[in-house]
Amino acid sequence: MAHSPEHRTDHEIETLPEFDEVAAAGSLAGLRVQSVDLTDRTPALLGLPVDGAVFLGCPMDPDAAARVRLAGALVFPPIPGLPYDPYRGSLYTPAELYAGLAERGYQATPDALTYDWFQRTKADGDVFASMLRAVHDDSVSDALDxxxxxxxxxxVMGGHAMARGTVEYEGAARLGRSLARAGLTVATGGGPGAMEAANLGAYAAPYTDPMLDEALLLLAKEPSFTPSIGDWAAAAFAVRSRWPEGGASVGIPTWFYGHEPPNAFASHLAKYFANATREDGLLARCTAGVxxxxxxxxxxxxxxDNATPNYYESRGEPTPMVLVDRAHWTERLPAWPLLRALAGERAxxxxxxxxxxxxxxxxxxxRLGGRAR
Structure with a gap:
């Protein structure tokens, strides 16, 4: 009997050990296999049921690929020449995006090469390139979920221009540390400035307080990602090397903003091509507030963007929103009066x-209830 094509999370296979475990049970039918190298798994692919399976970017022997297609599976082959994997089954790490930084400089890293590819293809109207970007971003969203x-x-939201070595940067780092120590997972836009500071704070959370003070002093020697992204990133990796057991957090950056490189303190990075998908996804996943x-x-x-779903929240459970710096939000950019008026008598x-x-x-x-629903 053919398996339903309906997606099932427990049928996603993202590593070779997972594949081997399922194959040992005697069937590959109905699986979704993402970016797993199956060139050494030809016997399983030739001999086991595969009806309803989908293989996304999995290298395999040509005979095995032909057989699984004939047996009822869909095979989306790896795409040669890309600096990224559109079918990836996991989030990025800083080490992955910055691979080769020390040896060849930032422009040779996967992060920079992917941005260059994006710049070349985003305006040429090529439906294949736009499809690859969409597949990649959907894969990243699945991994993030x-x-x-x-x-x-x-x-934690804030501007990318906040420089290392400033009082504001230190405050954002201490904020990230406090939130992480309260048992919350810190999520940011994954870039520099306030975003990096909050991810740094979460990274520092398992250590005693002096660690963050020392890290801030080291980072202040490279205050900005301009003029050199490479030097800026290298300073962060030096901190990570000195204190290698940092806490976890999430960064959600985008290649849409090429001038905002990803920071190295988020343990997991969900990097997108589409900024709108990234913005909406970041806020939607902040279950404990912003x-x-x-x-x-x-x-x-x-x-x-965050206030809108709170305004229309029908269950009476809007997520908390805390705006920091009264003068900024009431005088310089008076968003608070409008937000307050919008809230009215609503929950x-x-x-x-x-x-x-x-x-x-x-x-x-x-105090506002910053806990997951």
């Missing part, structure tokens, strides 16, 4: 707060 399943996630640090247009957009009115300092943000978030 699996990684964050059942985890209380708190977002802290908004001072920022410009992008952060203002995120405030109201979200009890889940928003404006605080003066970053030190107040964790307590405010928890």
């Amino acid at each position: 699996e990684h964050l399943h059942g985890v209380p996630v708190v977002g 802290v908004f640090l001072p920022g410009a247009a992008g952060t203002v957009q995120e405030v109201f 979200m009115a009890d889940r928003i707060a404006l605080v003066d300092t970053v030190e107040e943000a964790p307590e405010a978030l928890l």
